[in-house]
Amino acid sequence: MMKRTLVRCFSMIPQPPLDGFTPVLSEETVSFHYTKHHTGYYNKLKAFAETERPDLLDKSNEDIIKTETGFAFNQAAQLYNHDFYWNSMSNKGADAPSGELAAKIVVEFGSFEEFKKAFQGQVGAHFGSGWVWLVQEKDTKKLKIVQTHDAGCPITDDNLHPILTCDAWEHAFYIDYRNDKPKYAENWWNIVNWEFAASNLL
Amino acid sequence: ALDPHIDKETMTIHHTKHHNTYVTNLNKAIEGSALAEKSVDELVADLNAVPEDIRTAVRNNGGGHANHSLFWTLLSPNGGGEPTGELAEEIKSTFGSFDQFKEKFAAAAAGRFGSGWAWLVVNNGKLEITSTPNQDSPLSEGKTPVLGLDVWEHAYYLNYQNRRPDYISAFWNVVNWDEVARLYSEAK
Numbered sequence: 001m002m003k004r005t006l007v008r009c010f011s012m013i014p015q016p017p018l019d020g021f022t023p024v025l026s027e028e029t030v031s032f033h034y035t036k037h038h039t040g041y042y043n044k045l046k047a048f049a050e051t052e053r054p055d056l057l058d059k060s061n062e063d064i065i066k067t068e069t070g071f072a073f074n075q076a077a078q079l080y081n082h083d084f085y086w087n088s089m090s091n092k093g094a095d096a097p098s099g100e101l102a103a104k105i106v107v108e109f110g111s112f113e114e115f116k117k118a119f120q121g122q123v124g125a126h127f128g129s130g131w132v133w134l135v136q137e138k139d140t141k142k143l144k145i146v147q148t149h150d151a152g153c154p155i156t157d158d159n160l161h162p163i164l165t166c167d168a169w170e171h172a173f174y175i176d177y178r179n180d181k182p183k184y185a186e187n188w189w190n191i192v193n194w195e196f197a198a199s200n201l202l
Numbered sequence: 203a204l205d206p207h208i209d210k211e212t213m214t215i216h217h218t219k220h221h222n223t224y225v226t227n228l229n230k231a232i233e234g235s236a237l238a239e240k241s242v243d244e245l246v247a248d249l250n251a252v253p254e255d256i257r258t259a260v261r262n263n264g265g266g267h268a269n270h271s272l273f274w275t276l277l278s279p280n281g282g283g284e285p286t287g288e289l290a291e292e293i294k295s296t297f298g299s300f301d302q303f304k305e306k307f308a309a310a311a312a313g314r315f316g317s318g319w320a321w322l323v324v325n326n327g328k329l330e331i332t333s334t335p336n337q338d339s340p341l342s343e344g345k346t347p348v349l350g351l352d353v354w355e356h357a358y359y360l361n362y363q364n365r366r367p368d369y370i371s372a373f374w375n376v377v378n379w380d381e382v383a384r385l386y387s388e389a390k
Contacts, residue, residue: 036364074315127262128336128354129316150316150335170317170355171364179219179356 008060010049012042012079016086024091024187029175037171038082045075065153077151081131081165085172088164090193097194101163101201108143119145119166120185126168134164136202163200164192203279207372209361217274220356224266224337231259242268247341265337269319273350278378285379289386296329306331308370311351322349322382324389346389349382 015034018027025033045064048071049056056064056072061083064076096112097105109115122132122145130149137144138159146154147168154160166188173184204213232238237245237252237260245252245264252260284300285293297303303322311320314333321332323345333353334340340347351373358369 032363040364128318170359174355174359178215179223 008063009057010042010045010059010061010064010076010079012038013083013086019091021089021091021191024176024184024191025089026176029172032175033082033167033172034086037169038079041075041078041082045072045079048072048075062155065155074151077153080153080155081148081151081167084162084165085131085167087196088166088193089188089191090196091191094194095190097197099198101194101198104143104201116189120182120188122147123166123168123185123188124182129169132166132168133162134197135160135162136200137161138202141202161200161202164197204277204376206361207375208277208358212356212358212360215360216352216357217270220354221266221270224263224270227259228263228267231256231263242271243341246339247344249342261342262337265339265342268339268341269337269350269352272347273352275381276349276378277376278381279376281376281378282374283379285383287383289379289383292329292386292390297331303331304374307349307351308367311353311370312367314353317354320351320353321345321347323347324386327390329386346385348385348389349377 016030018030021030045056053072056068059067061076061080064072065080068076096102102112105112105115109118119132119134126132126147126149128149130147130152133146133148133154135144135146135154136142138161143163144160146160148154154162166185168181170181173181177184203210228242229238232245235253235256242264245260246268249257249261284290290300293300293303297306307320307322310331310333314320314335316335318333318335318338321334321340323330323332323340325345329348330345332340332345351370353366353370358366362369362372
């Protein structure tokens with residue numbers, strides 16, 4: 001078979017350090033989540049592209065999210081969502097946002113505490129599989145919290161720009177928290193990567 | 203009791219935490235209203251009769267309660283094997299063979315993306331395989347479930363992690379076919 005030079009293709013970030021999110025997420029969770037679930041989406045999309053849709057091999061995660069539905073959308077969106085999730089977290093770095101992001105959070109939510117309460121409440125309340133996002137509206141530059149269901153991704157709305165995300169699928173927290181999703185959501189603040197969040201601001 | 207197919211810790215958490223939460227939240231939603239007189243199956247069979255402001259809560263938590271209540275009756279440590287009698291005949295004539303039925307059911311269970319259930323239902327007297335998202339019940343579509351498999355990750359994660367197909371294969375070892383047959387004869 002001829003070797004293709006891929007201009008761009010759907011992708012996933014390299015594996016984060018297994019101990020990069022302790023003590024909130026155990027090494028076991030990170031390992032399973034990345035090597036089974038996240039990698040699983042990549043492998044399924046690759047197999048599908050190679051056997052039925054070679055045109056997808058020239059499309060990035062974002063391309064596929066914006067043009068496909070069904071199976072291809074689900075895999076590509078989960079690739080995007082999981083990349084964003086790993087990037088949204090780190091057990092090093094600041095405990096809270098600063099500068100412009102901190103100021104915008106206060107403007108939009110009243111205080112950092114109220115923001116956290118609202119966000120983690122939505123993680124706890126999301127029914128079934130999904131994601132909770134801090135996003136910025138492109139037109140107003142306002143911050144908003146949005147939920148997406150299953151593989152839903154906010155970039156399908158042209159006006160939304162993601163800042164942070166928390167995975168609310170059960171596989172994200174079941175090993176470490178069993179059914180206690182609210183505890184996971186509460187602990188999650190200890191590993192949020194505020195530097196990454198700030199870097200996403202428009 | 204369903205070990206090794208479904209582990210004890212999963213059964214315990216599934217029943218005492220997840221199912222229990224659906225019941226609690228359902229009761230909270232319908233407290234004090236006339237809906238509290240209805241059975242949970244009646245509630246989910248007619249969601250349009252539920253006021254809009256609590257309809258989602260009833261759909262989700264009523265569905266969760268109905269689905270899980272049914273699910274526990276369909277599992278048995280003495281389960282497995284094959285159905286017999288009329289149900290076996292109907293499965294054969296509808297799906298070709300018991301193996302073909304299992305294949306199609308497994309495909310529905312594996313193919314349900316995100317959280318949900320796979321079902322064998324009776325619809326207008328006929329057997330069908332379907333799946334529903336989240337805690338939606340086939341009763342809401344006028345179909346009567348006679349066999350169901352919970353494919354929310356909480357149903358299998360501790361023992362199987364992402365290996366949902368392995369969980370589905372193991373499920374056949376604990377199916378209470380007597381109960382499925384009874385439900386079928388009532389529904390057809």
